[in-house]
Structures are given as structure tokens and as C-alpha cells.
Amino acid sequence: MVSIQCGNGGICTEHVECNEAGEEGFVHDVYMDGTDVGDVCVPASEVQQVDLAKLVIREFKRIAWPASELVVQPPEGKTLVNFETNFYTLDSEPVTKEITIAKQKVTLRALRSAYTFHFGDGTSTQSSSPGRPHPHLDVTHSYQQVGEVAVSLDVTYAGEYRIGDGEWTAIPDTLTVTGAAQNLEVVEALPQLVLR
Structure with missing residues (x-):
């Protein structure tokens, strides 16, 4: 599972749209297992936002x-x-x-x-x-x-x-x-x- 880290209280509002392997998503600053992997195009179906x-x-x-x-x-x-x-x-x-x-x-x-x-x-x-x-x-x-x-x-x-x-x-x-x-x-x- 992917966690999105947001600097505005946990609500990510400034998403940049992207397309990865034909699937639409958004660019996020992503952490996987506690490690910052940088800006990644993440399909919306795989994202779990941190509230x-x-x-x-x-x-x-x-x-x-x-x-x-x-x-x-x-x-x-x-x-x-x-x-x-x-x-x-x-x-x-x-x-x-x-x-x-x-x-x-x-x-x-x-x-x-x-x-x-x-x-x-x-x-x-x-x-x-x-x-x-x-x-x-x-x-x-x-x-x-x-x-x-x-x-x-x-x-x-x-x-x-x-x-x-x-x-x-x-x-x-x-x-x-x-x-x-x-x-x-x-x-x-x-x-x-x-x-x-």
C-alpha cells in the first residue's frame, strides 16, 4: 500500500494528473514502508491518503x-x-x-x-x-x-x-x-x- 504525505493537514488538494501504463492517476510525494521514494505517478485505485x-x-x-x-x-x-x-x-x-x-x-x-x-x-x-x-x-x-x-x-x-x-x-x-x-x-x- 502507498501512503501520500501532505503538508497541509493531511488533505491532498493540489494533485497533478498523470498517466502510467494507460491508467490515470496523480503525482504524489510517496512513501513506501516508511521510505520516501519521491514523486510518483500513482493510480487512484492504489492510493491510501494519510488523514x-x-x-x-x-x-x-x-x-x-x-x-x-x-x-x-x-x-x-x-x-x-x-x-x-x-x-x-x-x-x-x-x-x-x-x-x-x-x-x-x-x-x-x-x-x-x-x-x-x-x-x-x-x-x-x-x-x-x-x-x-x-x-x-x-x-x-x-x-x-x-x-x-x-x-x-x-x-x-x-x-x-x-x-x-x-x-x-x-x-x-x-x-x-x-x-x-x-x-x-x-x-x-x-x-x-x-x-x-
Whole structure:
């Protein structure tokens, strides 16, 4: 099978017509088994075009993008029942990777577009905000009963790419990275008599 390499995002539009052994085709910059064999007159029936955009989307989904680290306040794995517990992450910056597709340099950029906070009691909330440390309380949850819960944070990435130094193009799909669970103990504050 013959692969056509195109410099305009994988869509070959500037074909030059040719005729090889009586069969009509087009002149292409052709790679066979990964080797550039130059400009060749290829019959239309034997050509498999490389759709670079599809390859980029496939690579975007294949790459292991990082999970976001969940921070819980109060710290040290304990919170109070009927108390606003604060959740946030400091991971909010875009993540960039450079890869090679069809012998072209492609830059992928993953942007955190949504955060899903799982509170471990059967409830969760999705936010475009990564939350913020105290005293800002962007993402909070109040537990109604004591016990141990496993809390976690999933992050949804939107993506964009550019070929070489070209314009950034949005990737139409998103992907979600599941964060590791961490234990949180919900306790009750009890009054204590202090003698002086």
C-alpha cells in the first residue's frame, strides 16, 4: 500500500494528473514502508491518503496525560461532619508534547477544561474551576454523617495541535483522566469540659 504525505493537514488538494501504463492517476510525494521514494505517478485505485487530523486525534487519546493532584482542606485526612470541606487542585496549566506523525513535527497541547470532584459519599460535582485554597471556597462539600470516604478528582482535557509552526487547530474530542482515590475520615466534634 502507498501512503501520500501532505503538508497541509493531511488533505491532498493540489494533485497533478498523470498517466502510467494507460491508467490515470496523480503525482504524489510517496512513501513506501516508511521510505520516501519521491514523486510518483500513482493510480487512484492504489492510493491510501494519510488523514493527518485523524492520526493526531488518535495520538491525543493514546498519550498518558497527567492526572491532577487533589488537595483537601482541612488537611491530614480528616474533616468534620456538617462542615464545609474545601477541595482544589493546583494543576491547571496546559500540558504540551511534541511528536512526529508521518515525518512531520506535531505539537499537541492538552488544556484542562473540566474537573469532576468525587466526594466519596455517592455525590460529585463538575466544575470548570480547579478550586482554590482557603479562604476561597470555590468547591466545597458538607458531609452529613461520620465515617471514612474515598475522595478523588478526574480531569477532562480538551486539545489542540499545530503542524510545524502553523496555526493551532482544535481537536474535536475530549478525554478524561481518572485521579487516584485518597482516604478522608469524617469525624464529629464533641464538646469537652476543661477544668481550670
